[in-house]
Amino acid sequence: MTITIYHNPKCGTSRNTLEMIRKSGVEPDVIEYLKTPPKREELVDLIGRMGCSVRDLLRQKGTPYDELGLGEDKWSDDQLIDFMLEHPILINRPVVVSEKGVRLCRPSEKVMDLLPADLGSFTKEDGEVVSSGTAND
Incomplete structure (x- = not known):
């Protein structure tokens, strides 16, 4: 199975996700999107495939959002x-x-639920233990 992660190594959630994939x-193919932002077509495609709104992918915390x-x-x-492409930190x-x-x-x-195998449980950086049964909560 091929997996790609749009990753920010400074983000704990992103690091936890990467470790779960591994x-x-x-x-996975790791794209540090702050260094290599997606092209417009790629970003639009990702949003469409996620079935979310553009606004749902906007990050507020730690960004020039306000x-x-x-x-x-x-x-x-x-x-x-356009704002996300100009300021990739706005991409959640x-x-x-x-x-x-x-x-x-x-x-x-x-x-x-995007992975090829059941992980059972995983301990996040903050010590929280999650299991496959909690993935969609």
């Missing part, structure tokens, strides 16, 4: 995508792509 026996006024309803989806993470689907994996255990 624990499943897959070495400074840019992105909380206002005046922005079209195309404009919001981690986004994982596998043969089973595409998902924003927040919390990190949402990755479990």
